[in-house]
Amino acid sequence: MLSDTIELMRSLLAILAAKTAFRINRLTGTGGTSLPGVIAQKIDRDILQKLVNNNFPRGIIVVTGTNGKTTTTKMIADILEANAVSYVHNRTGSNMEGGLIASMAMESNIAGKVSAEVGIFEVDEAFVPKICRAIKPDILLVNNLFRDQLDRYGELDRIAKNFRDLIEELDSTQLVLNADDPLVASLGYELENKKKVTYFGIGDYIGPKLAHDRTADSIFDPFTQEKLYYTQQYFSHMGKYRGKSGAFRRPKPDYQANNLKQSGLTIEFNINNSNQLVKLNIPGIFNVYNSMAAYSTIKVALNFEDDLIIKAISGASAAFGRSEVLNYNGREVLLLLIKNPTGLNQVIQTYLLSENDRLLVFIINDNYADGRDISWLWDSALEDLSKYKGKIMVGGSRADDMALRLKYAGKKDVLSEPNEELLLKLILKHTTKRSKIFILPTYTAMLSVRGKIVASDEVLKEYWQ
Amino acid sequence: MRPIKIVHLYPERMSIYGDYGNIIALSKRMEWRGIKNIVENIEAGVSIPKDADLLFIGGGQDKGQVIVAEDLASKAKQIKDFVEAGGPLLAVCGGYQLLGEYFISSEYGQLQGTGLFNVVSKGTSTRMIGNIVVHSEKFGELIGFENHSGSTEYIGKAQPLGVVKRGYGNNPDDKLEGIIYRNAIGTYMHGSFLPKNPRVCDWLIAKAIAKSSQSIQLKTLSNTLENRARASALKRP
Numbered sequence: 001m002l003s004d005t006i007e008l009m010r011s012l013l014a015i016l017a018a019k020t021a022f023r024i025n026r027l028t029g030t031g032g033t034s035l036p037g038v039i040a041q042k043i044d045r046d047i048l049q050k051l052v053n054n055n056f057p058r059g060i061i062v063v064t065g066t067n068g069k070t071t072t073t074k075m076i077a078d079i080l081e082a083n084a085v086s087y088v089h090n091r092t093g094s095n096m097e098g099g100l101i102a103s104m105a106m107e108s109n110i111a112g113k114v115s116a117e118v119g120i121f122e123v124d125e126a127f128v129p130k131i132c133r134a135i136k137p138d139i140l141l142v143n144n145l146f147r148d149q150l151d152r153y154g155e156l157d158r159i160a161k162n163f164r165d166l167i168e169e170l171d172s173t174q175l176v177l178n179a180d181d182p183l184v185a186s187l188g189y190e191l192e193n194k195k196k197v198t199y200f201g202i203g204d205y206i207g208p209k210l211a212h213d214r215t216a217d218s219i220f221d222p223f224t225q226e227k228l229y230y231t232q233q234y235f236s237h238m239g240k241y242r243g244k245s246g247a248f249r250r251p252k253p254d255y256q257a258n259n260l261k262q263s264g265l266t267i268e269f270n271i272n273n274s275n276q277l278v279k280l281n282i283p284g285i286f287n288v289y290n291s292m293a294a295y296s297t298i299k300v301a302l303n304f305e306d307d308l309i310i311k312a313i314s315g316a317s318a319a320f321g322r323s324e325v326l327n328y329n330g331r332e333v334l335l336l337l338i339k340n341p342t343g344l345n346q347v348i349q350t351y352l353l354s355e356n357d358r359l360l361v362f363i364i365n366d367n368y369a370d371g372r373d374i375s376w377l378w379d380s381a382l383e384d385l386s387k388y389k390g391k392i393m394v395g396g397s398r399a400d401d402m403a404l405r406l407k408y409a410g411k412k413d414v415l416s417e418p419n420e421e422l423l424l425k426l427i428l429k430h431t432t433k434r435s436k437i438f439i440l441p442t443y444t445a446m447l448s449v450r451g452k453i454v455a456s457d458e459v460l461k462e463y464w465q
Numbered sequence: 466m467r468p469i470k471i472v473h474l475y476p477e478r479m480s481i482y483g484d485y486g487n488i489i490a491l492s493k494r495m496e497w498r499g500i501k502n503i504v505e506n507i508e509a510g511v512s513i514p515k516d517a518d519l520l521f522i523g524g525g526q527d528k529g530q531v532i533v534a535e536d537l538a539s540k541a542k543q544i545k546d547f548v549e550a551g552g553p554l555l556a557v558c559g560g561y562q563l564l565g566e567y568f569i570s571s572e573y574g575q576l577q578g579t580g581l582f583n584v585v586s587k588g589t590s591t592r593m594i595g596n597i598v599v600h601s602e603k604f605g606e607l608i609g610f611e612n613h614s615g616s617t618e619y620i621g622k623a624q625p626l627g628v629v630k631r632g633y634g635n636n637p638d639d640k641l642e643g644i645i646y647r648n649a650i651g652t653y654m655h656g657s658f659l660p661k662n663p664r665v666c667d668w669l670i671a672k673a674i675a676k677s678s679q680s681i682q683l684k685t686l687s688n689t690l691e692n693r694a695r696a697s698a699l700k701r702p
Contacts, residue, residue, distance in 0.1 A: 150482050151594045151612050155526040214485050217526075219477065225532055227477070366701060372595065373610045375483025378657045397701065400694040404660055407690050408486075408493050418697070 014044035015051075015112055018105035034098030040105055041098065048097060051104040051112050052135040058085065058117040059301045060135060064128050065143030065184075067343050068290040069095065070319040071282070072143055073122040075294035075312075080118060082312035083304060089120040096127050118301070125159050126152065129166045132173070139301055140167075141176040142184045143293045146236060146342040147217050147379075149371025156183060156217055163187055167195075174198065176296050178289060179253045180238045182228060183218035189248060198300050200292040201253035205234045205285055207262050208353050212381040215342045221248050234285055235349060236342045255296045257288050262350075271295060276306055279314045282323045284350035291316070321446040328424075328453045330433035335450060338362075338440045339371075341379040347440060348384050357389045359430060359437045363423070363445035364396040370442040374398050382409035391415070391430055395423040396445050420445075424452060466681075468501035469673050472513060474522040474540075475533050476506045479560060482612070484523025486657025487555060490666050491519065491673075498684045500674070509536035513543050519673040520547060524558030524613075524655070527570055534563055534576035541579035548581060553672035554649035557658060561643070561651035562586040562615050571614075582644050582651050584635075586617040596701055597632030597654055599642045604664045606630075607642075608698050609654030617653075619644070626652055648672045661698065663691045 021036035040047050052060060063073045073089055080087045090103040100121055108114045123131050125145070132140060142163070145156050153159060160183050167175065167187060175191070178184045179201035188197035216237040219228050224246040233239035242249035257269040257278075267283045270276060271292070280287055291313045298309050318324045326333045336351065338344040352360065366372050382405060392414045394402040399418040406414050415430075417423040431437060441449050473488055488504055495502040507513055509532055513520070525533060537544075544564070548554055554564075562568040565578045571588035592614045599607040607627055616636040619625075625635075626643025634642030634653065643652035650665070652658065659666040667683060674681050 147481065155481070157526045157528045214480065216477075217481075220529075225528070373482065373612060373656070375486065375610060375655050375657050378483040378486030378489065378660070379480070398697065400690070400697040401661075404690045404694040405486075408489050408660060416693075 010044045011047060011050050011112060012110060014040040014047045015105050015108060015110055017043055018102060022102065022106055033094040034096060034102055036105060037098035037101030040101050046134075048101050048104070048131070049134040051101065051108060052119060054112060055108070055114045056117065056119040059138040060119045061121065061139045061141065061297060061301060062128070062132060062135075062137040063120065063122045063141045063143070063293075063297075064125055065141075065178075066125065066146040066148045066340065067346075068143050068286060068293070069122045071287065071322055072141070072290045072293045073120055074319045075291055075316050076120050076297055078316050079294060079298050079304070079309050079312040083308055085118055085302070086116040087118040087120055088114055088116040090122055095122045095124040097131060100131065129162045132166055132170060136170060137173055139174050139176055139297055140170070141293055141297050142187060143178055143289060144181045144238070145183045145218065146215060146340060147376075148340040149373065149376075151371055151373050152368075160187065160222070167191070171195070174300055176200070176293065176300055178293065179251045180234070180240070180289075181218065182237060182241055182250075183222060185251055186222040186248065188251065189223075196300075198255070198296055199251045199253045200255045200296040201250070201257070202234065202260065202285065202288060202292070203256045203258040204232060205260055207260065207285065208349060210235065210345055210349050210381040210384045212383040213345060214379050214381065215345060221246050223248050235345065255292060255299065257292050260285065260288060271306070271310075274306065276310055278310050280316070281314075282316065282318050284346055286346045286350075321441075321450055326450070326453050327457050328437070329428055329456065331427075331431050332434070332436045333453060334436070334438050335446065336438060336440050337443065337446050339443060341376045344380040344440070348381055351438060352385060352388060355436070355438075356387060359391050359393065359427065359435065360388065361393045361395065361423070361427060361437065361439045362402050363420070363439065363441040363449055364394065364398040364402045365442045365445045366398050367444045369444050374401050377402060377405045382406060386410055393417065393423065393426060393430075395420060396442065420448060420452065424449070466501060466679060467677060468503050469495060469518045469677055470514065470516055471502060471504045471519045471521065471673070472517040473504055473506050474513075474520060474560070475508055475525070476523075477508055478529035478533055479523045479525040481524050481526060481559070483655050483657040484557060487521055487523070487557065487659040490657070490659035490663075491521070491670060494663070494666055494686065495670055497686055500670075500681060509533065513540055513547075517547065517552070518677045519669060520544065520552065520554040522556045522560030522564070524560060527572055530559050530563060530568075530570070531573050531576060534568070534578070537563055537579050538577060541581075544579055545581055548647050548649045550676075551648055551672065552676045553669045555659070555669060556649070556651045557655055558613055558653055561653065562617065564651060565617065566620060568615065581649065582646055583619055583621045583623040584617050584644060584651070585620055586615045589614055589616045591616070591637055593633035593637065595632055596698065597634065597642070598630040598699065599627035599634065599654070600630055601627030603645070604662065604668070607654060607662050607665070608695050609656035609658050609661065611653045611655070613653050626650060656698070661691065661694055663688050
């Protein structure tokens with residue numbers, strides 16, 4: 001009895017501490033978004049489990065994958081919002097344990113209760129096993145696995161093995177998997193009798209492709225190690241494949257996107273050949289995967305009617321820093337976060353092959369959150385920029401490395417300015433009002449450059465008011 | 466003039482992070498001097514072409530390295546003969562380990578190496594990650610990034626690539642990094658290695674030209690951007 005009371009007080013105290021830390025954060029502008037969560041966990045080790053599991057009568061969803069987590073999570077939230085289902089999600093992209101606890105503690109009352117019906121959590125790949133063991137989600141969505149900051153995540157095979165061990169343990173979790181990614185699809189291989197697995201994929205893609213894609217890692221049968229045979233390869237290792245001698249092959253998707261048509265900055269497709277078109281305002285085949293992931297997850301979780309889902313997806317806008325349009329002194333800036341070679345390749349394939357006369361700015365930092373190792377720039381398809389006509393600038397703590405990479409990709413006359421303030425001035429100098437600009441920053445560079453651009457826009461607005 | 470043939474060994478399984486940068490650097494620094502070159506990719510099950518002028522092997526995921534170790538057994542003699550005849554070779558990270566005597570993987574047990582380099586390696590629980598600076602008598606200051614849990618030691622006679630000024634190198638203890646045997650280099654440095662260390666790149670190119678039995682004087686290239694990237698990498702923690 002006494003120990004129960006102490007346990008209860010412990011979790012009350014943890015939540016209170018998180019809420020207090022959050023307020024101090026906001027008042028002083030110090031500390032990270034996950035700090036309140038870290039403090040709460042110091043007080044009560046099981047706080048995440050307690051906060052999540054006593055809530056969400058209509059389901060707990062975990063979204064993971066190397067690329068597209070934030071956009072997919074946002075799309076799922078948009079669908080719920082449009083259908084008046086209340087939800088909690090870790091909106092700021094704090095996708096490790098501390099961030100999840102912080103967003104839950106903010107939303108809950110002091111007793112740890114939230115009124116929301118659904119919990120949607122974007123979770124960093126490295127934290128999926130630990131977090132899922134604690135919160136036992138109803139749905140685990142895995143969108144893709146690409147090589148990423150190796151210094152932080154380790155090898156892909158290792159991540160997949162950790163996922164496999166986790167899935168063995170989770171009895172009541174349903175899986176939503178990308179059929180076109182062999183490593184992701186293999187997570188559901190021969191599991192169908194034991195638990196429900198839903199696959200999504202893309203039927204065909206005839207848009208532009210890169211000539212120098214060097215990012216296909218999972219092109220081997222995970223069970224026999226033989227090379228997979230592809231009838232279609234859209235980018236990296238994504239596509240339609242089958243094993244040589246083994247039984248492993250691309251599973252038939254339950255939900256498949258067909259007739260992809262990209263024009264300008266929109267892309268259209270249908271799902272399972274229905275005559276209802278999905279029209280995305282954010283382009284790129286990777287956003288088709290993100291929307292198929294969101295669609296399939298909602299189908300499994302709540303089984304909404306198609307038109308209720310499709311209308312919401314079609315209206316979806318970009319997530320923070322991902323294909324986000326900003327105004328910078330009258331210039332239209334398209335902010336495109338880059339984190340790894342596959343992500344950068346997708347930006348090149350989607351935007352830079354067609355719109356090839358804008359000012360193009362890379363900002364490459366090597367802080368911990370960016371990945372300390374910048375070797376990945378050499379794996380990216382920068383040679384595909386050979387026909388790019390616009391001026392190119394580089395910034396960030398590794399501006400010189402990016403300039404060097406571009407030299408070896410055949411790009412001369414690249415302007416280099418590691419200092420961000422000066423770089424922003426240089427951008428103004430080389431553009432005029434109504435110019436369109438691409439800015440491709442790594443994660444920490446995105447946060448700071450976005451902050452500066454948004455602030456300058458607000459100053460300008462106040463001035464004119 | 467016959468084009469210089471760069472052979473990239475196992476690019477599909479052994480190009481985990483930035484290994485293509487080394488191939489790009491070799492190829493471009495020849496191209497900029499008007500030296501024709503071709504890159505030939507050799508995967509498991511295919512033999513190394515007889516007219517190879519330079520061999521490169523990068524690093525891979527553990528599982529991929531098991532397959533590569535098996536395949537390398539059939540190529541060991543050819544690689545050894547190539548290097549004994551003065552052929553240049555660069556092996557990075559996993560490739561460096563597999564060209565040694567053996568590599569003991571924590572998950573897959575002992576993988577037989579080709580025995581080209583007098584080193585043995587084994588997986589440890591220490592991950593050696595970060596920027597690395599090495600002083601080499603032959604090449605001066607070498608700059609890169611390392612990320613390995615395999616720890617390497619010399620057996621018998623071996624000439625290190627250099628002395629570690631910052632970072633780990635072969636292992637956490639002896640402050641030595643990599644190996645040079647004849648015109649073959651093994652190293653843990655990526656970043657990518659050759660673009661930021663153009664002296665090593667040009668040395669390998671000169672040896673490849675010699676291997677092809679041609680005589681071409683290497684023109685001096687401007688290394689302004691290379692030197693800037695080196696200087697800013699040195700400033701990073």
